[in-house]
Amino acid sequence: MAVDRRVRRTREAIHRALVTLMLEKGYDAVTVAEIIERADIGRSTFYTHYTDKQHVLYTTLDAVADFLRAQRDASGGRLFGFSRALFEHVHEQRELLRALLGRRGGTVVHNRIRQVLVDLVREDLESRARPDAVVPIEIAVDSVVGSYLALLGRWADDREPYPPQQMDAVFRQLVIPGIAASLGITAAPDDSPSKAPKDCSGLPERA
Amino acid sequence: MAVDRRVRRTREAIHRALVTLMLEKGYDAVTVAEIIERADIGRSTFYTHYTDKQHVLYTTLDAVADFLRAQRDASGGRLFGFSRALFEHVHEQRELLRALLGRRGGTVVHNRIRQVLVDLVREDLESRARPDAVVPIEIAVDSVVGSYLALLGRWADDREPYPPQQMDAVFRQLVIPGIAASLGITAAPDDSPSKAPKDCSGLPERA
DNA sequence: CCGTTTATGAACATAGCGTCCAACAACGAG
């Protein structure tokens, strides 16, 4: 038997309220009172479902994390296989992910997302790095994720954003040479084992 | 005539209180009441000097920003000339900068520092990028700063950190190849116009 | 239809913020 319809309705409403409010004022500035008002529910109702504003957020983020793991597993071992999928996902669910990844996100949000990405990237790199690598993997991972999050954040806030596969290409172009040089990995920026014949060279002309 | 001694004493105390508290609990968790208690001053005294917890923070950050600009100007045009100086500065003023750059920093802190670095890096890259660069400068800047901040943050929190020049070398190793490929810049990772004969190849063996 | 689960709203206790003010103390210029 599925969850009580009232429960679903309530949680959905709270979830939506937080996301839209985050888009308007940023996570930190959102108050529980506002969430309640926007979701049009009673105060006590909120606290029977969640302990916190943060609790609501984490629930939302867990869903995103699951999605990313699934993408990683479905990307057939390509280096940074999550990347393009994530750019595309942001493109589709722009509203939600702009709230999470953009500048209005807040420390809690970013740290959590960072952690998810760090795990993904570490597994990616561990399986490829040469034993005589010049740079410790942990450090390389931080660098990659830092760069990725910066690109994603800017892109999420961008009003006339590049198409996802172009952002993915830019990311690879910027990051993979350094990783290759530092970890002794051979993969080229346009590394693509199975599909993607040539179109992923869709790099921008200029700014 | 200099500032009234009482004023100096008070501001100093507040400043120190915030930094030590940030190290203990992180910026977000610090309350004005705690600052007051730690600084051992009256509540109203705090508000005659600062409007906010954030106001105190910004004052501190402005000092750091000034330092970075000075370093940039003194680094004689080397690509990412601020980098080594900043790593070294963090090394010396570890306490202060760990509070600012480490994971306990908080969004406000990181955004402000990010802005400073973005300005520095943009100037660095603008003067070098080829007109036919494959990636827009703004995007490259974000990527570099994202990577740099990630390294700096991890390093600031690290208990047995690498020496500064080694971190600087790692950063260059990781970032410069991608930048070179994307912007058509010629500089090698160990780019060094004047000094630094060969010792900057001080890269780590392994993790 | 009826027992069970949710939703509700109002009341309450608590914490932090920022302001105000009148009394007091420290400063430093002359």
Add this chain to the structure above:
DNA sequence: CTCGTTGTTGGACGCTATGTTCATAAACGG
């Protein structure tokens, strides 16, 4: 040293937000 100026103090106040509690009413679904 004196005195006008400036800074400090602490406590009271109003406000916003948080999280809890409870009795009542409504919605659920088997």
